[in-house]
Amino acid sequence: MSLLRAALRSNSTFPTLRECHGFPPLLRATSRIFFSSEAEQPPQDPQAESFLRTPREGLAYGRLLGVRNYTLKTDIIHFLKGCNLTTEDVKVDYGRYFTPLAMMLQFHSYNDYDRAVRHIARNGRLYRLDRTDRAQWDVVTPYDGKTILMRGFPRNALIDEIERFLHGYEYDQTSINIFLRQGETFGNPVKMATVRFRSRTEAMSAFITKNKTFCLNSPISIMVLQ
Template identity: 55%
Template sequence: MSKLRLFATALGSRLTVRTVRENHGIPLLLREFPRWFSTEAEQPPQDSAVDPFLQTPGTGLVYGRLIGVTRHTLKTDIVNLLEGCKLTLDDVKVDYNRSFSPVGMMVQFPSRNAFDQAIRVIGKKGRLYKLERADRSQWDLLIPFNGKAVLLQGIPRNALPEDVERFLTGCEYDASSIDIFLRAGFRDPIRMATVKFPSQTEAMNAFIKKNRSFCLNNQILLRVLQ
């Protein structure tokens, strides 16, 4: 091999090694430089497993289901208990079963922060209750009575709607709203009725005047529905 060819070979090897070293020595900042001028906006990775409930911690309505209520628990009790969560009576709905015994309450919170605050409050002073997450569909299914309806329990089997109307004499109510039905009881089925009133005041007046009064030969128990 001629000296000229040996020189060219050695020179090429040195250039290759130098080029590799220079490329490895290029700062990361310069190697990333072309990406800064990309016309395509980079999209953050989407995690489909992230719970949407956790994605908007500060805004948007959040729904919860409160367990541990009794038939004596009022919506005002819950609003007062969760003071600081910015709730109104319209943000609470009672969930009744078919016999109109309350099995829970649905609560609408103005934000995730308010829901978290309610969890802390219940943990401190409301240990009789348990607050669970719920969704909007559970809230929408419940129709609130808002204290404008009364449940009549113990209506005689042979009583007619006219008998119920006579029982409510002296009260302001919607006669067309009277709904009489049977529900399972401890021993025998119990005949009940719901009646709507024009206002909470009229419903409460009916409760005060007629609770434990008699329809035919049966004593009737009244309860204002929330």
């Protein structure tokens, strides 16, 4: 009997079957961390996603470099045929002396902009098209072929002389703007004036008939601003 009681006491020290086949609490917690089928995903930042995602809808704007003094809007429209540009979608960005620096282009879709980039790359890279935005488009004055630039007025010429010079043409009298520009080769200041006509036809007519004519014995050169 003493031997039997000793054997029973020794058996009571072994773990039960449930304890052998079950996981200890710490191990069960660990298994939930490493073996869970529901892996945690990093939080998504909506602002970061919108920053990385380029908008592909709406208007797109570009600045076309490589234009020359006599490059016309219609030249660019024909060159970029298939990009759905009209004369209203093209502005000439003039410098201080009214030399064309670039043309601003407004595309009706990003696909049209991409098509223009590919067309320029395929045709010898005569021009360079840089992406720009609406703010740079808005700051460029649209002359639309209705404004003429007159150079060479004598220093004493007043608005009355300019109005007599333009007598017989339909133009906006409030649009006359007289100013001086330093000579491009550091010569004497040149007196200039711009005036806006009611139509492109009137502006072109003034250019044809009045270019190189005289005001107070000074020859006036005229340029139609696009």
